[in-house]
Amino acid sequence: MNYKKLIKSQKLRLRLLKVLDFLPDRLMIKLQYKISTGRKLNLKSPMRFTEKIQWYKLNYRDPLMVQCSDKYGVREYVKSKGLEDILVPIYGIYDRAEEINFDELPSSFVLKTTNGSHTNILCKNKIDLDINSTILNLNRWLNAWDGKVGREWAYHNINPKIICEKYLEKDKNDDLIDYKFFCFNGEPFYLYVITERFLDGGAKLGVFDLEFNQLPYKRVDIPKLSKKVEKPENFNDMIEIARKLSKDFPHVRVDLYNIDGKIYFGELTFYNGSGYRGYEPDEFDLTVGKKFELPEVKR
Numbered sequence: 001m002n003y004k005k006l007i008k009s010q011k012l013r014l015r016l017l018k019v020l021d022f023l024p025d026r027l028m029i030k031l032q033y034k035i036s037t038g039r040k041l042n043l044k045s046p047m048r049f050t051e052k053i054q055w056y057k058l059n060y061r062d063p064l065m066v067q068c069s070d071k072y073g074v075r076e077y078v079k080s081k082g083l084e085d086i087l088v089p090i091y092g093i094y095d096r097a098e099e100i101n102f103d104e105l106p107s108s109f110v111l112k113t114t115n116g117s118h119t120n121i122l123c124k125n126k127i128d129l130d131i132n133s134t135i136l137n138l139n140r141w142l143n144a145w146d147g148k149v150g151r152e153w154a155y156h157n158i159n160p161k162i163i164c165e166k167y168l169e170k171d172k173n174d175d176l177i178d179y180k181f182f183c184f185n186g187e188p189f190y191l192y193v194i195t196e197r198f199l200d201g202g203a204k205l206g207v208f209d210l211e212f213n214q215l216p217y218k219r220v221d222i223p224k225l226s227k228k229v230e231k232p233e234n235f236n237d238m239i240e241i242a243r244k245l246s247k248d249f250p251h252v253r254v255d256l257y258n259i260d261g262k263i264y265f266g267e268l269t270f271y272n273g274s275g276y277r278g279y280e281p282d283e284f285d286l287t288v289g290k291k292f293e294l295p296e297v298k299r
Contacts (some may be wrong), residue, residue: 005153014024025151029054032151036276044284049288053275056152056251059297064248065154068268071114072163078265081244086256086265094162097138102131108167111139115158124167138162152271178266179238181254184291186247188239188254190215193229194222207284210239220278232258250295 006092023031026043033041033054046052067073076089091109094100100111105126111134117139123129142160170176180192190209191225197203200229206225207217211236232238235258242254247270279285 013212024056029057029151032274032276037278046283046294048286048288049292050275050277052251052289052292053271054296057138057151057271057275059151060295062249063299065270066157068252069115069154069270070158072116072161073111073158073266074268077268078245083241083265086241086263088168088264089166091164093168094164096142097135097162100135100162100164102126110165111138112163112165112166113138115155115160116141116165122167142236150271152274154270163181167201168257168259168264176257179232179258180245180257180266181242181256182251182270182272182288183241183242183246183249183254185249185252185293186243187290188242188246189291192219193225195225195227195229213217215284216281217284218280218286219273221281229284232261234258234261234263238263252293 010193030041030043033039033050037050041054041060042051043055046055062130065076068077072093075090078084079085088162091105092100093114106122107126109126110120110122121134121137123134140214142162175195176197178192178194180194181188182190182192188210190207192217193206193208193214195204195206204225204227205219205222206229207215207219209215212231214225238256238258241263242255244263245254246252249270251274253269255269257264283299
């Protein structure tokens with residue numbers, strides 16, 4: 001069941017989840033997993049990747065994960081790994097949208113909240129930007145934030161802010177490809193290659209191995225990538241970056257861009273799809289689950 005299709009309004013979904021704030025995390029996660037996947041969640045001896053992500057939410061709590069879930073705080077972590085050159089340049093950080101001086105910003109930029117997902121405003125030409133609507137949306141996203149939504153522990157203690165950063169132009173093929181490396185104990189295992197990500201939310205997704213061969217799997221909620229994507233010439237450099245940024249964690253997804261040979265950092269994600277996204281064939285959920293060696297409980 002795709003509850004996002006049943007309840008299309010994100011605002012309404014957030015309200016419904018807040019109504020259920022009183023439920024303990026364990027019970028709420030079991031309920032969400034059943035609604036999203038149709039399966040009963042096994043937390044005693046989880047086998048699937050999606051099940052282990054739920055265990056991860058409940059049982060592994062490293063303060064470094066909080067810093068790295070913050071889209072601004074993670075920049076210091078990237079710098080600490082000697083990778084400052086892959087950071088997207090930023091123009092400002094703000095507590096409220098009213099603090100933004102749009103006159104001082106370049107003609108193109110990206111505004112996003114430091115804690116959320118799908119809370120981005122891509123401005124390709126400032127002349128066309130509705131500033132009043134932009135301010136309203138940004139403040140609404142800040143005010144709507146509740147760390148308990150999704151019961152994703154690493155986001156609970158983030159103080160949401162607004163970050164303004166450079167607008168990344170498309171590559172020579174008129175695309176901005178997103179490379180998402182799934183890493184376990186510092187070793188990348190496979191990656192998503194996401195293309196054709198338009199402003200309306202449309203995208204195509206392919207699952208690739210580390211030799212850049214597309215695998216016969218797909219996410220059930222995103223159309224499968226059908227066109228050929230060339231392997232970046234510096235793909236091995238991307239793998240090495242993913243290793244450096246993931247070695248401190250039992251599991252993390254490292255997101256990178258590669259624009260005509262220039263590598264940019266995207267974000268670190270600990271709970272891919274909140275652990276509620278299925279695969280076709282379903283066996284892939286178990287295949288990835290085998291790579292995720294659950295650590296000792298950490299509070």
